[in-house]
Amino acid sequence: MNKIVSLTNVTKSFQHKTAVNDVSFTIGKGEVVAILGPNGAGKTTTISMILGLLKPTAGEVQLFDHQPHEKQVREKIGTMLQEVSVMPGLKVREILELIRSYYPKPLPIQQLIELTGLTEQDMKTMAEKLSGGQKRRLSFALALAGNPELIIFDEPTVGMDITSRNRFWETIHHLAEQGKTIIFSTHYLQEADDAAGRILLFKDGAIVADGTPSQIKARISKQSVSFIVDPELPLEKLFLHSEIDDIYRKNNRVYIQSSNTDRVLELLFQEKIGARDIQIERGKLEEAFEQLTSGAKEAI
Numbered sequence: 001m002n003k004i005v006s007l008t009n010v011t012k013s014f015q016h017k018t019a020v021n022d023v024s025f026t027i028g029k030g031e032v033v034a035i036l037g038p039n040g041a042g043k044t045t046t047i048s049m050i051l052g053l054l055k056p057t058a059g060e061v062q063l064f065d066h067q068p069h070e071k072q073v074r075e076k077i078g079t080m081l082q083e084v085s086v087m088p089g090l091k092v093r094e095i096l097e098l099i100r101s102y103y104p105k106p107l108p109i110q111q112l113i114e115l116t117g118l119t120e121q122d123m124k125t126m127a128e129k130l131s132g133g134q135k136r137r138l139s140f141a142l143a144l145a146g147n148p149e150l151i152i153f154d155e156p157t158v159g160m161d162i163t164s165r166n167r168f169w170e171t172i173h174h175l176a177e178q179g180k181t182i183i184f185s186t187h188y189l190q191e192a193d194d195a196a197g198r199i200l201l202f203k204d205g206a207i208v209a210d211g212t213p214s215q216i217k218a219r220i221s222k223q224s225v226s227f228i229v230d231p232e233l234p235l236e237k238l239f240l241h242s243e244i245d246d247i248y249r250k251n252n253r254v255y256i257q258s259s260n261t262d263r264v265l266e267l268l269f270q271e272k273i274g275a276r277d278i279q280i281e282r283g284k285l286e287e288a289f290e291q292l293t294s295g296a297k298e299a300i
C-alpha cells in the first residue's frame, strides 16, 4: 500500500480529558475514508492532529512519511474545516488567486469554478458578503486550489442545501477517481455509506470499527425476515427454533429477527404458515452505528 497517512499509538489529552486514546491506523493512496462517531468521540481532534494543528500527547502522526507541518507535506494537502472564515476586503477571485500563488502546481481558476459550483457572480463578490452556503463553496475551492493529493474535510456538508451537497459529493467522487486520497468526518451516516470506501467508527476516543460500509453493516448480528400472514395465526411454534431470536408484529407485518435469515426462510416454508410478501432486511448503517457506539463495548 502506498501509505499517505499513518497514526501510530496516538493519544491526545486535554487537562482532564483524553480525547483520543491510543489510536493507530494507516490510509493508503486513493482511499476515501469517513470518520464517523457520536458527539465528542474524537473526530475533530483526530483530524486536527492529521493536519498538524494539534500535537499528539503521545504517539506519532505521519503524512507522506513526514511530519504534518513540513512544507513539502503542506503543499500536498487541501482542507476545509468546520469554521469558515474569509479574508475581509477581498473579492472571491482575489482570494483564490492569492491562495493559488502559494502552491507550485495550482488548479486553474476555471477548474475550481467547475468543481465547486462557484458562479462568475460569486467571483466578483466581496468574500465577507457571501451567504453561508457560498462561503462553504469558496472554502471548498480554497481546499482544492493547490491541486492537493490528500484532501481532508471536517463535516463538509453542514449548512449546505441539497443541491450543493449533491454537487459536493459528485466532485468528491470525481477527485477520488483521479486517485486523490480523501478523509472526511461526518454525522450523516448515509453520506459515509454512499461516499466512503472505508469507515473508521470512533467512540470515546477509540476506533470501534474499521471497514467498508458493507463490512460494518454486516457486523450487525441480527437481520430480519418480515412477511404478511393471517393475523389469527399463532406464531408461538416458530419460537421452538433456536435460530429465531425474536418475533413481533408491526403494521400488519410479522418480523423475525435472526442471524441466519436463510434458515428462517427454510423454516417458514417447512412450517407452512402461509407467509406472503416475504422481505429480508439487512441491517442499516444507522443500526450498526447505534449498536457499535452504544454502551455495549462487547459489540466490537
Ligand SMILES: Nc1ncnc2c1ncn2[C@@H]1O[C@H](COP(=O)(O)OP(=O)(O)OP(=O)(O)O)[C@@H](O)[C@H]1O
Residues within 6 Å of the ligand: 014, 015, 017, 018, 019, 037, 038, 039, 040, 041, 042, 043, 044, 045, 046
Ligand atoms: N481544547 C479542548 N480542551 C478540552 N477538551 C477538549 C478540547 N477539544 C476537545 N475536547 C474534548 O475532547 C473530546 C473529543 O472532542 P472532539 O471535538 O474531537 O469530538 P468530535 O467527535 O469531533 O465531536 P463532534 O461530533 O461533537 O464535533 C470531547 O469530550 C471534547 O469535549
